[in-house]
Amino acid sequence: MGPCRTREAGRDGRSHVQPGLKCILTDGLRWIYGLFAQLMTLPGCGAAVGSSSNPGGQAVTEISSAMRGVRFLAPSAAIAALALLAVGGCSSGGSTSGSAKESASSPSSPVGQTYASKAFAVPLTITVPASFKAQPNSDTRTFLTWVTGSSENDGRFHRVRFLLPVSLYRPGQTVAERLPKDYLTYLRGLSGQGLTLADEKQITVDGHRATLMTVTTEHSLDGSMGCPQAQVALAAEDCFGPQPEVASRVAVIDVSRRTLVSWASINKGASDESAFFAEYEAMLKSVQFR
Numbered sequence: 001m002g003p004c005r006t007r008e009a010g011r012d013g014r015s016h017v018q019p020g021l022k023c024i025l026t027d028g029l030r031w032i033y034g035l036f037a038q039l040m041t042l043p044g045c046g047a048a049v050g051s052s053s054n055p056g057g058q059a060v061t062e063i064s065s066a067m068r069g070v071r072f073l074a075p076s077a078a079i080a081a082l083a084l085l086a087v088g089g090c091s092s093g094g095s096t097s098g099s100a101k102e103s104a105s106s107p108s109s110p111v112g113q114t115y116a117s118k119a120f121a122v123p124l125t126i127t128v129p130a131s132f133k134a135q136p137n138s139d140t141r142t143f144l145t146w147v148t149g150s151s152e153n154d155g156r157f158h159r160v161r162f163l164l165p166v167s168l169y170r171p172g173q174t175v176a177e178r179l180p181k182d183y184l185t186y187l188r189g190l191s192g193q194g195l196t197l198a199d200e201k202q203i204t205v206d207g208h209r210a211t212l213m214t215v216t217t218e219h220s221l222d223g224s225m226g227c228p229q230a231q232v233a234l235a236a237e238d239c240f241g242p243q244p245e246v247a248s249r250v251a252v253i254d255v256s257r258r259t260l261v262s263w264a265s266i267n268k269g270a271s272d273e274s275a276f277f278a279e280y281e282a283m284l285k286s287v288q289f290r
Contacts, residue, residue, distance in 0.1 A: 165226025
């Protein structure tokens with residue numbers, strides 16, 4: 001008799017030949033056990049067949065021993081069980097790997113683009129937030145600026161300025177004068193002219209000392225912060241100064257013995273004032289002088 005033609009004693013005491021289908025199922029079970037043993041080699045599935053921790057393929061032997069009492073098993077059920085194990089990955093290691101891949105592929109939130117000044121006399125590189133276009137509205141030897149919204153103070157706007165003032169107009173004066181040696185003391189002195197300074201603190205901008213403060217005013221102080229050109233070139237209203245409808249966060253920065261005045265301005269009372277000022281401070285932290 002072949003391996004699938006064995007004789008067995010039946011209940012009637014007679015000898016019977018084992019049906020071929022039964023042999024096929026038995027061989028099929030052995031094949032399925034082999035697949036199951038191979039599955040044990042997946043990450044997190046225990047000792048691998050023939051591994052250093054399981055020499056000689058003990059996983060197959062143990063599984064076969066555990067299953068000796070099973071004479072018949074529907075092949076479809078066995079295959080379904082194996083499929084579930086394979087999909088499950090045998091352990092949390094598989095799902096962890098998938099989660100890691102998803103995290104690695106998730107895009108990060110945009111933080112803006114880097115801009116390197118072209119004409120500004122104090123060359124700098126700065127990260128421009130996504131709320132502005134990367135290219136500035138102006139980049140000249142003494143003036144660098146980004147603007148969104150209305151160009152007039154009666155509309156909604158966000159502005160960021162960097163100014164190397166050449167001259168300025170003191171309140172009530174019609175003739176411009178040279179920049180004072182102590183610009184910060186001069187600016188603080190404008191409090192007697194209706195200027196309000198608040199939330200002052202000391203910071204550094206790329207290692208250079210700076211004073212940061214919030215500036216508001218009761219009335220126009222045209223030209224009091226500075227002009228980007230020589231005294232005779234611009235009138236006071238064509239220069240820069242605090243306005244009653246505007247709130248500004250101003251930084252006075254000492255860069256190589258030059259006064260660099262920077263500020264962010266927004267409509268006074270705007271709901272996003274605090275968020276915009278925080279965004280501006282992040283811009284200052286990103287500045288690198290070249």
